[in-house]
Amino acid sequence: MSGLTLLEILHASPVMPVIAIQRLDDAVPLAKALVAGGIRVLEITLRTPHGLDAIRAISDAVPEAIIGVGTLTRPEEFARARDAGAVFGVSPGLTASLIKAAQQSGLPLLPGVMTPSEAMAAREAGFLQLKLFPAVPAGGVGMLKALSGPLPDLMFCPTGGIAQQTAHAFLACENVACVGGSWLTPNDVIAHGDWAGITALAYSASTLREDTAGLV
Numbered sequence: 001m002s003g004l005t006l007l008e009i010l011h012a013s014p015v016m017p018v019i020a021i022q023r024l025d026d027a028v029p030l031a032k033a034l035v036a037g038g039i040r041v042l043e044i045t046l047r048t049p050h051g052l053d054a055i056r057a058i059s060d061a062v063p064e065a066i067i068g069v070g071t072l073t074r075p076e077e078f079a080r081a082r083d084a085g086a087v088f089g090v091s092p093g094l095t096a097s098l099i100k101a102a103q104q105s106g107l108p109l110l111p112g113v114m115t116p117s118e119a120m121a122a123r124e125a126g127f128l129q130l131k132l133f134p135a136v137p138a139g140g141v142g143m144l145k146a147l148s149g150p151l152p153d154l155m156f157c158p159t160g161g162i163a164q165q166t167a168h169a170f171l172a173c174e175n176v177a178c179v180g181g182s183w184l185t186p187n188d189v190i191a192h193g194d195w196a197g198i199t200a201l202a203y204s205a206s207t208l209r210e211d212t213a214g215l216v
Helices: 006-011 024-036 051-061 077-084 096-105 116-124 140-148 164-171 187-191 195-206
Strands: 015-019 041-045 066-070 088-090 129-132 179-181
Touching: 006 129, 015 066, 015 195, 024 041, 024 051, 024 195, 041 051, 051 066, 051 077, 066 077, 077 096, 116 140, 140 164, 164 179, 164 195, 187 195
Parallel strands: 015 041, 015 179, 041 066, 066 088
Antiparallel strands: none
16 A cells, blocks of 8 residues: 555656557556556556556556556446555445445545535545546636635646646636546557657646646
């Protein structure tokens, strides 16, 4: 386990890449390339059959990485992800069975919400760090600013529709700990094994928070 709280994990990198591993052999070099560029927090999704094996491989070979498991939608996935080496989980939503599974597994969970009511329900269940998903369809920066007034104790990782060009505005919000995105791991760059290209993208992302001064 990382020994970090979920909030500390979210603050560790301004961008959390959302990664769907298409070839297991790419998992370790991809993780190394991202870490080399200053991005340590990685969300490895279960959208492909290689998700758990990729988490296990990265956990063994890239100890600097803080590995999360994404697209948790079934209770039985929590313990499997924890045993593979994930230190936190990410879900597109939140249900009673997922809450119970998170509690039983001990895996800190970043649950997805889209509306104020969902955010309030998640807070009542004990979750103070939330994933605004899908962020852009949910209202983007405007929604985050609107939520900050009545729900000032919540912190968000908006994900869904965010790109390098728009990430600055999200990171400038006081209630945003980091943003999630897939632009750090383009399929064509990975397919060509261009790990230097991945590192360059990661470095650009790792400095995004430094560029948010003066944005509101």
